[in-house]
Amino acid sequence: MKTKEKIIDESIKLFADNGFEGTSMASIAKQLGFTKASLYAHYENKMALFEGCLDKIADEQIEFTTQIMKDPKLNKAHDKLYNLLKNCSLIVSEKKYSFFNRFYYMPPIELKDVIESRLEKATITCNELIFTTIKDAVNNGEMDNQLSVEEITNSYKCLMNGVSCRVDTYQNFDSIWKIFWRGVKA
Amino acid sequence: MKTKEKIIDESIKLFADNGFEGTSMASIAKQLGFTKASLYAHYENKMALFEGCLDKIADEQIEFTTQIMKDPKLNKAHDKLYNLLKNCSLIVSEKKYSFFNRFYYMPPIELKDVIESRLEKATITCNELIFTTIKDAVNNGEMDNQLSVEEITNSYKCLMNGVSCRVDTYQNFDSIWKIFWRGVKA
DNA sequence: GTCTATACGGCGATAGAC
């Protein structure tokens, strides 16, 4: 793997744990086994490095969601949405997802605009994949057509936020899904 | 109001927006109209000030939840749980709640232990209030007794996390409640 | 309790040798 990619990977972990202000260029360099001066040979400044992290996170978010929602083995909306939510709940413990959660939900004020613009494409793409899946399910009778597609999507996204928040709270993921599905099924 | 309380109130707002590392003693002092040296006359150091914020937030969390869950005007579990969730969703925009969310869900690693121990009492108390309400509702036939109290509580807490995450996302709070209630009602 | 002044360290960033 190229040095620039290694830098991004380690930076994502450190930013996820310690935030933007809490992560120094020196600590990132140390983690990689060289000095902070060398870091500046690869990234012009701290913000450029951080933007590199945002872009990688955005790409992975799209890839992850697309892989599940377009999986040919998953035919029913039930299975797609269950798998997506389940995986969201499982992988919060991975650093890249706590990076996303930290900076998407609790951005430091001065970084809010950069973060939103760099993650915008990913959130739009993922939202569309979810919306389309739900729309199909309402139309083909898998979900109750007395509910609007917007209502269901909104509710599902709230669950996604909920299960993404804290690792330790959701050993009991299946109860969350069970009650959601009782609420939307035809 | 006493100076020490004013300091805590302003600190909560600044910590909520900028995090622990991102908030300097000087910026807190400036907000209050004096210098950082004066701040040290009231709080021994930054950590002591931060712990004061955590304690106030914990007290308010308990008071807020208790007020709704023990409100004599709210008889049904439906009304209590709806009101609690609705208020959670409405007040995320208030600084004290983004303080709670920021530091409870995304603590900087070195503060994790302090934060958990200072907020522990509040989360236990609030969880018990919710659990008891749901238990009563299952027992008196307001909720489906084919579901366990744990399942419903778990699911409800996931919704609370979800609606607490981001202000702008939930203009459409009622759809979230609607689908949850369809999932649990008797 | 408030101020000015200051100590001391860590930060982002750069210069210049190898």
Place this chain on the structure above:
DNA sequence: GTCTATCGCCGTATAGAC
């Protein structure tokens, strides 16, 4: 590309006058 050395700034925290 990596290093050591250094700059200038801002952070926490303290000393001491009023």
